[in-house]
Amino acid sequence: MQKNSIVGRRFPWHIVVFLAPAVLVYTLFMVYPLLDSLRLSFFTTTANERVFAGLQNYVKLFTNENWSWNFWNAFRNNIIFFIIHMLVQNPIGLLLASILAAKVKLHEVYRTVLFMPTVLSVVIIGFIWQLILNPLWGVAQSILELVNLGELYGPWLGRPESALITISLISVWQFVGIPMILFYTALIGIPEELVEAARVDGANGWDVFWRVKFPLILPTVGIVAILTFVGNFNAFDLIYTMKGALAGPEFSTDIMGTFFYRTFFGQQLQLGNPTMGATVAAMMFLIILIGVLIYLFLWQRRITTYEV
Amino acid sequence: MRKRLLLTLLLVFALMLASCGGQEEEPAEPQAGEETAQETEETAEEPAEEPAGEEVTLIIESWRNDDLAVWQDTIIPAFNEDHPNINVEFQPTAPAEYNGVLNSKLEAGTAGDLITCRPFDASLELFQQGYLAPLNDLEGMDNFSDVAKSAWRTDDGSTVFCVPMASVIHGFIYNQDIFNELGLEEPETQEEFMSLLETIQQESDYTPLVMGTADQWEAATMGFQNIGPNYWQGEEGRLALIEGEAAFTDQAYIDTWQALAAWAPYLPDGYEAVSYPDAQSLFTLGQGAIYPAGSWEIQLFESQADFEMGAFPPPLPEAGQTCYISDHTDIALGMNANTEHPEAAREFLQWMTTAEFAELYTNALPGFFTLSNHDIEVENELAREFLSWRQDCEETIRNSYQILSRGEPNLENELWRVSAAVINGNMTPEQAAQEVQEGLESWYEPQQQ
Numbered sequence: 001m002q003k004n005s006i007v008g009r010r011f012p013w014h015i016v017v018f019l020a021p022a023v024l025v026y027t028l029f030m031v032y033p034l035l036d037s038l039r040l041s042f043f044t045t046t047a048n049e050r051v052f053a054g055l056q057n058y059v060k061l062f063t064n065e066n067w068s069w070n071f072w073n074a075f076r077n078n079i080i081f082f083i084i085h086m087l088v089q090n091p092i093g094l095l096l097a098s099i100l101a102a103k104v105k106l107h108e109v110y111r112t113v114l115f116m117p118t119v120l121s122v123v124i125i126g127f128i129w130q131l132i133l134n135p136l137w138g139v140a141q142s143i144l145e146l147v148n149l150g151e152l153y154g155p156w157l158g159r160p161e162s163a164l165i166t167i168s169l170i171s172v173w174q175f176v177g178i179p180m181i182l183f184y185t186a187l188i189g190i191p192e193e194l195v196e197a198a199r200v201d202g203a204n205g206w207d208v209f210w211r212v213k214f215p216l217i218l219p220t221v222g223i224v225a226i227l228t229f230v231g232n233f234n235a236f237d238l239i240y241t242m243k244g245a246l247a248g249p250e251f252s253t254d255i256m257g258t259f260f261y262r263t264f265f266g267q268q269l270q271l272g273n274p275t276m277g278a279t280v281a282a283m284m285f286l287i288i289l290i291g292v293l294i295y296l297f298l299w300q301r302r303i304t305t306y307e308v
Numbered sequence: 309m310r311k312r313l314l315l316t317l318l319l320v321f322a323l324m325l326a327s328c329g330g331q332e333e334e335p336a337e338p339q340a341g342e343e344t345a346q347e348t349e350e351t352a353e354e355p356a357e358e359p360a361g362e363e364v365t366l367i368i369e370s371w372r373n374d375d376l377a378v379w380q381d382t383i384i385p386a387f388n389e390d391h392p393n394i395n396v397e398f399q400p401t402a403p404a405e406y407n408g409v410l411n412s413k414l415e416a417g418t419a420g421d422l423i424t425c426r427p428f429d430a431s432l433e434l435f436q437q438g439y440l441a442p443l444n445d446l447e448g449m450d451n452f453s454d455v456a457k458s459a460w461r462t463d464d465g466s467t468v469f470c471v472p473m474a475s476v477i478h479g480f481i482y483n484q485d486i487f488n489e490l491g492l493e494e495p496e497t498q499e500e501f502m503s504l505l506e507t508i509q510q511e512s513d514y515t516p517l518v519m520g521t522a523d524q525w526e527a528a529t530m531g532f533q534n535i536g537p538n539y540w541q542g543e544e545g546r547l548a549l550i551e552g553e554a555a556f557t558d559q560a561y562i563d564t565w566q567a568l569a570a571w572a573p574y575l576p577d578g579y580e581a582v583s584y585p586d587a588q589s590l591f592t593l594g595q596g597a598i599y600p601a602g603s604w605e606i607q608l609f610e611s612q613a614d615f616e617m618g619a620f621p622p623p624l625p626e627a628g629q630t631c632y633i634s635d636h637t638d639i640a641l642g643m644n645a646n647t648e649h650p651e652a653a654r655e656f657l658q659w660m661t662t663a664e665f666a667e668l669y670t671n672a673l674p675g676f677f678t679l680s681n682h683d684i685e686v687e688n689e690l691a692r693e694f695l696s697w698r699q700d701c702e703e704t705i706r707n708s709y710q711i712l713s714r715g716e717p718n719l720e721n722e723l724w725r726v727s728a729a730v731i732n733g734n735m736t737p738e739q740a741a742q743e744v745q746e747g748l749e750s751w752y753e754p755q756q757q
Binding site: 244272 | 520576580590716718724750
């Protein structure tokens with residue numbers, strides 16, 4: 001009866017009306033610039049004129065020693081940046097969420113406080129942490145000395161072997177609230193009956209978490225992972241704030257975002273190169289696209305979602 | 309009921325969108341109308357005056373937001389004394405964003421009438437793209453020497469496109485109180501300089517040499533380009549690099565990096581993570597003795613520090629040698645080729661070539677020295693000290709600025725990177741030389757033979 005009426009109806013104009021504003025705005029401000037940027041990556045500038053160059057920019061990016069070094073260096077650093085977020089930010093987020101979900105005292109206060117850095121401006125975060133870690137007047141050294149660990153202190157932000165890790169951890173500190181809230185909402189959505197049933201069956205807290213709760217929040221684990229991936233490969237602001245576009249020392253904190261910025265807008269005497277910049281941007285787009293496709297086809301399709 | 313309301317709202321929204329699309333072409337007409345209306349208004353207001361006396365407003369684009377007060381309170385009022393009909397507005401952008409913002413404004417046709425010029429390629433490109441007007445026939449351009457103009461003309465030297473404003477001189481600023489307290493004297497040679505640092509280190513708690521490498525550019529600009537000219541003999545060495553007759557692997561450059569590496573033990577603890585503002589504060593708080601500087605620091609230091617300061621030029625590698633200083637052409641002013649008021653803009657630029665402007669500017673901004681040949685009186689003592697080196701020493705500019713930073717990898721960026729790495733102890737002077745030379749050879753033909 002209902003089926004028939006749908007077939008019989010005329011074209012569903014109301015759907016078009018409902019979708020139009022979003023589609024128009026999204027196309028105008030997202031799709032069109034994205035496509036135009038991709039188009040730009042196939043051009044090159046000679047004698048102040050943009051001429052079509054095919055894949056020349058991409059060939060240059062991967063075969064020219066200087067360009068490819070910069071690209072792979074940024075790519076490798078970005079992967080390290082991502083791995084640190086996956087290994088530190090998300091497990092801590094999960095831990096905090098499960099503690100909060102256990103309804104500890106004042107958990108609402110903690111929830112707000114822990115989420116706070118996420119809403120702060122990245123410029124403020126960068127500035128505060130540079131002050132904390134500052135070798136001249138930072139409190140990091142004094143605090144370590146207070147517990148007799150002063151020798152552990154070093155100018156971490158200035159050393160090529162530790163700068164990237166330090167900045168990654170600062171970023172983890174800032175954004176840990178996001179996985180925490182996502183996990184938290186997933187955890188409090190689990191019906192009490194399931195937990196109670198497990199308890200009756202004799203499961204302890206550890207078992208309840210890993211065998212009942214964790215499988216139920218697996219979809220959220222996937223979402224958090226892909227959000228982290230997209231966020232990390234788009235990251236730029238924290239490193240630009242703390243280390244500038246040259247991402248020193250010795251490019252050790254250079255990630256795709258800073259590499260793109262330096263290429264597109266230039267740096268000191270290096271003039272901006274919009275076409276090569278667009279090429280780097282296209283590679284960033286491709287990397288993120290591949291990551292999202294892997295998530296969609298290898299994770300989301302295979303995972304069993306339990307209806308609760 | 310509610311549904312109906314929502315639907316009407318949506319319909320209204322859709323209608324608005326549709327009408328917006330239709331309106332797009334319209335604004336062009338009223339705008340044109342407005343313009344003519346404005347013009348008639350302007351002429352109507354001052355009917356008695358001749359057209360040349362019409363009031364115009366010039367806008368200056370600049371990255372010197374620190375100088376806003378100086379322009380508003382000193383320079384522009386002085387200009388207006390003789391030119392009451394030309395309003396000038398100084399509209400600076402943040403230094404790091406200036407190049408990008410200016411380029412977009414020029415492309416969009418909304419840039420100001422007068423444009424502050426970065427030295428060399430950034431401005432040259434603007435000229436080649438037709439955004440800067442040639443100024444060869446500007447009266448008063450002969451008040452500037454060839455070296456002064458070198459940063460703002462075409463490679464063949466035929467066309468000048470900016471009026472040189474100022475240069476900055478490198479050297480070392482020191483805390484006079486600490487020098488008195490420890491009984492120290494200005495060093496003349498590298499040897500004296502190093503033993504001076506050692507004395508301060510041994511006999512006091514002061515930081516002997518105040519600089520960090522966190523921002524990288526200090527290592528290259530206040531380090532490498534500051535002390536280097538003494539090693540590569542100023543202009544001679546700089547031009548030899550451009551002609552391909554010298555290489556960064558030459559002993560002169562390795563020696564420069566070696567001298568830099570020797571600074572490390574005397575820098576503040578954790579200097580690898582000490583940024584430029586950190587170092588400035590450390591020095592002005594009186595906790596450090598010597599600051600590798602550019603003359604542009606004078607203004608800030610004098611307003612922040614409550615002790616006497618002195619300055620000495622970069623120490624000589626060998627006693628009795630000719631001294632060389634980096635007297636870097638830093639800032640100039642050009643005219644937007646598409647300005648609506650070319651006559652007024654030229655009038656302002658012409659005024660900038662006069663002795664009046666030279667004296668005004670140099671004294672309002674101690675540490676920025678006029679590039680003109682006018683003989684002027686410098687009031688600030690520290691600035692006068694810097695300026696006095698021009699008499700005794702040969703001048704040169706930073707060697708990465710002309711031509712050599714046109715390719716990839718960018719020489720200036722490379723110098724930042726390796727100079728910081730050498731001081732941090734992550735690279736030997738030889739490695740630094742090797743890497744910079746390889747980078748330059750990879751694209752610069754004269755260096756490839």
